[in-house]
Amino acid sequence: MYDFAIIGGGIVGLATGMALLERYKDARIVVLEKENQWAFHQTGHNSGVIHSGIYYKPGSLKASLCREGSRSMVEFCQQHGIEYDICGKVIVATEEKERPLLENLYRRGLENGLKVTKISAEEVREIEPHVQCLEGIRVPSTGIINYQQVCQKYADLIKINGGDLFLNTKVNQIITTQNGQILETTNGIFETRFLINCAGLHSDRMARLGQVNPQAQIIPFRGEYYELKPDKRYLVKTLIYPVPNPDFPFLGVHFTRMIDNSVHAGPNAVLSFKREGYKKTDFNLRDFTEIMTYSGFWKLAAKHTDQGIEEMIRSWSKTAFVRSLQRLIPEVQSDDLIPTHAGVRAQAVMNDGKLVDDFLIVQAKNSVHVCNAPSPAATSSLEIGKAVVTQIPEPLHLTRKSSLLGR
Template sequence: MKTETDILVVGAGIVGLATARALQLRKPGARVVVIDKEQDVAQHQTGHNSGVIHAGVYYKPGSYKAKLCFDGRVRLVEYLKDKGIPHRIDGKLVVATDTDEVEKMREIQRRCEANDVPTEWLTREQFREIEPYAEGVAALQVKVTGVVDYKAVAASYADDIRAAGGEIRTGTTLISGRPGLRDVTVETSGGTIVAKQVVTCGGLNADQVARALGANPTTRIVGFRGEYYELTPEKSYLCNALIYPVPDPRFPFLGVHATKGIDGHVHLGPNAVIALAREGYSWTEINPKDMVQLAAFPGIWRLAQKYWKYSIGEVQRSFSKEAFVKATQKMMPEVQLEDVVRAGAGVRAQAMRADGTLVEDFDFLHEHPRVLHVLNAPSPAATASLAIAEVIADKLAEAEQV
């Protein structure tokens, strides 16, 4: 079977769906097709995250993350209200548990000011009025942070695409592609698709998808699994909204935090350990091919050599409930071992360079004018999805003029 389309989007996670939606709405008469190898949309990062609507607290001023998180959050909240999708904007607390963390938290506040994120510095007495069971010496309140079910958001984007005349083909795997002067021929498990332009939003497989279409990315996607625990319903009163630690500035991970989701459940986590498969949500999910490729990548060894002490702590929290609870008790001392049960896990797609450095910003590759690859879109990509989609649509429009 052969299909001709104006735009093909590879990947039906939240970024791919937001992109297809933006392109379809910009060009009502165009034909937009989305393909994904899974049997439904939002099956990986979108469907396995904490559901936080991020404010843009930690990102380098002027970066894509900072700008698009701010713009994306505003657009997303408007969208949620318009569609009637349940969400809450309860704010969050970043808690300094000792005096050593206070200066780090002041630097976070300075970044917030640079990123136009409103914050308020709270004393212990003040923040305990908001979160009575949090403990520390001071806290930074970020009032515009919230929570939502991103699977529901993705499903709504998909509905928008179909309503505007677009098509979503799940269970369709990308095999290869050949960019040409006037179009791109893409081979899939469901037949050939000839598109005038292609956007790939491959998430955990972003680098492999780009190579399948003839690109040459210099980074590799490494999966970091984040595992969660959950407070028992009887202890959910220990967290009213979101309680975060002061993060280690060397890493793009925020540490074990507490999040009261849109369903009222309080999740604790995640940690961050290397996934043994690109889509490996537990230690028992191992993909030998992925492991061989990972072992052959020099970046992973350089990262491990530099941060082996940090990694040991993350692995320890993966295997030990006691260690996980101990990390939680630093900011929520009343949480006890019997108060938590294991919950789900997610895998974060993180682009890494061969020298072991992690790509800190959203990253796009546009080697060929008819093919644009989203190579790195970790958190806050879900929050920023509508804004990322507009950037991609602009890039494709510019390419059309060349």
């Protein structure tokens, strides 16, 4: 029998495995992942940004864990030789009506303890010469990284420190017993005293399999990207973001220089008819039916009808997508862009139609369920792992050990 079983081998599940091995010396730990590689879904399809934490409500888990996570992620990369670049980013206002929103965002950054600065349009162009704007915010602590490399190192450290790792292992059933749980999987049966659910796009389903109601349902949103052709990469030096709509949960299409020096533009945010639906044509009857029969989705859709229509237009019209990008860099033309990968965001939505705005960690008897961990979860992963572990009742048969991160 294992002391701890983690469902999900994305960046949060693997970080939680590391945190457990930091805290407990003799624990038997297993991580179960249904795909044939680590970080296959949200982590493997994200934009590779080390976020600063400027957007998040002061005092929220997202704000505190992202700020601390940004620091600990950089330290982790330095210790383990993982390439990263703290290149900074600019957030720019392109219309007069955005100036008050930019000011509010600037003040939020200060409240969150960040070293952000307001800069003029001329100062923005010193950083990003091709940007057209009225004014901006400089966020120096934002960076870029390959999170799949980070996840592989997490997995290596778990294995080195005695944890068990299983790929191609899908959990089909969770049976609660007096001593813990029995997990029926495609790779046999696993028994555990304590279960940690980090299943991302399927985290709500795993919670319900374990007889836990997270009071929310995952709604998948696909984010589609274009990539600048190599001869147009000079247009973007770092990261360029618009002022986000405070009434809409996504940041708007933006430019991101990746760690491999490519430049991605996007994403939009459209409803996906499949939880793992990376193509426009992807469809899953169960996933679709769950969305269409969930009252929380329809309440959410009613609040954001106009924005939803705009996102769908951008999805099917490259011209509309390019127009959004030209608000930031007028020189960008349709021929400069080629389609690239898409990602799917696992967004928890409550029954009343409200988005779960913060990380959602649900405690239950002999289990903890991470039921909402979209961006900035990758940046915050080391700190989320620690936060999850602090919610586990102290097992009397386990003793603490020194940090495997060397801090």
